[in-house]
Amino acid sequence: MLYLDYCATTPILDEVLEVITHVMKNHYGNPSSLHRLGMEAEMILKQARKDIAASLECKPKEIIFTSGGTESNNLAIKGAVHAVAGAKRGKHIITSQVEHPSVYECFAQLAEQGFRVTHIPVDRSGGFQLADVQNAIEDDTILVSLMHVNNEMGRIQPIEAIGKWLRQYPKITFHVDAIQSVGKIPVIPQQLGADLLSLSAHKFGGPKGAGVLYRRTGLELKPEIAGGGQEFGMRSGTENVALIAGMAKALEIAIKQQEQDLEKLYMLRKRLITKINEINQLKISGSENMKIMAPHLLHFCFPGMKAEIVIHALEQHGICISTRSACASGNLKASRILLAMGMNSEMAQTGLRVSFSAKHSLDEMDYFAACLQQVVQALQLPMIALAASKQNNRRR
Structure with missing residues (x-):
């Protein structure tokens, strides 16, 4: 099995599994209990x-x-706006057209509650700009929530520039979804200007079911879960100590290897670009500027072919890739991200995402490309026959 869906989830690291197993076996006490x-x-x-x-x-x-990235995003967004809503500071909130469902749907819920939502646009590479945010700010804006790296396209967003500019607005809370960037590119909340920042363990070699929300000191946040007041009163419920310990270990390893892995990841991505460009039927998405594209993923389209058909065909070769966020993969409609980038509905149903780690090799990228070439050729034959049939019918 050649697993190339690291954006959906990563295999758990052996060192992390050892930590989790040790804690589960030997330190199973409730951290709120008073005994040994x-x-x-x-x-x-x-x-x-x-x-x-x-x-x-x-x-x-x-x-x-x-419990993970979805909860971190929900707590950040809803907790921030509900903390100040009663103070009548405003009901205007800002996000982008290309956010992960755990952010996008939060804003949809808040819109139903009477908040005014502005979705800033993106260009054909999937990127938004500082000017987009500047133009969206209003007198009663209370929250800006934006992702650092787009999970489908891999576009690195200008978060640091936005965060720096937003510092002149102390009443606006800035939330950053860094779930796809941590461990791949530098993520320091203070440098990014983030008041809130979300992480998910299973995106960097940790376990599913554990996440982090960074909250800047002094920032008011309304808890979304009532109970015993754990996590400084922000997130009630008994902490999963073993998974948290494993997450800490995974993050330590990811940060330590980040600089070394970055060069390898970009090398793998460059090789993939070369190989996919050799397949005439395929079209690479995003930007040709490597500096603004994440190192660990590549997105491309197969015009005229539904993405899920390609995925199942590659699976016959023992290869796993995806179309978009795993949270939206069951939705066979056109990708909201690709539509926002200006693609038409037909093209936006053909997007494919390959995501990988520094442990992968150039040979594995070549093998994937060779199998992809076979799949494309096999799927292309019925398309050519269908087109010829339609042409003959028109002539008659």
């Missing part, structure tokens, strides 16, 4: 918080543990 087992679990939780804070160059008390 509880205190041991609490110490592991504290150490994980310190380690993650060190990786993000922030304070331990700025780290809130969640």
